[in-house]
Amino acid sequence: MRILFLTLYLLAVSTAGCEPADRVIHVHESDAEMNAAIAKARSTLPSFWALFARPQKGESDFALKVKITDSHGVEHFWCTDLQNDGIRISGVVNNDPNLVTSVKLGQRIEIKPDDISDWLYMRGGKMYGNFTVRPLFKSMKPEELAQLKALLAEP
Secondary structure, eight states: OOOEEEEEEEEEETTTEEEEEEEEEEEEETTTHHHHHHHHHHHHHHHHHHHSOOOSSOOOEEEEEEEEETTTEEEEEEEEEEOOSSEEEEEOOOSSOOOOOOOOOOOOEOOOOGGGEEEEEEEEEEEEEEGGGGGGGSSHHHHHHHHHHHSSOOO
């Protein structure tokens, strides 16, 4: 049985800016709820890219969750500092690997559209997207869940 390693990414907004906090949660690749969240994120990517190209209401901190596969397994990473020229997409790995060894924190990687599993951005102190965090609610500590739900634009 294969297990996907998903990194929970919280943006703690402070006066100093955004600081990521991450924690790895193991999810089986056949998890129906997670697969539905990934499908929803992928189906809404066009709206994400439209805002990325022309932020309209103060959108910032755009990020993509990307599936990385190597001989050690499968792990999903948040990538920031995105670039999309219409031909190539790239981003900077924003989490330390726990399983795969083909990427490292701070490394700019090319992102294949088929490997995108989620997206997020911030607007007005609220997080939009991040669909894959919702299936993880059941594995969170109450204080962690409360902090995240307060940050999410949608429940």
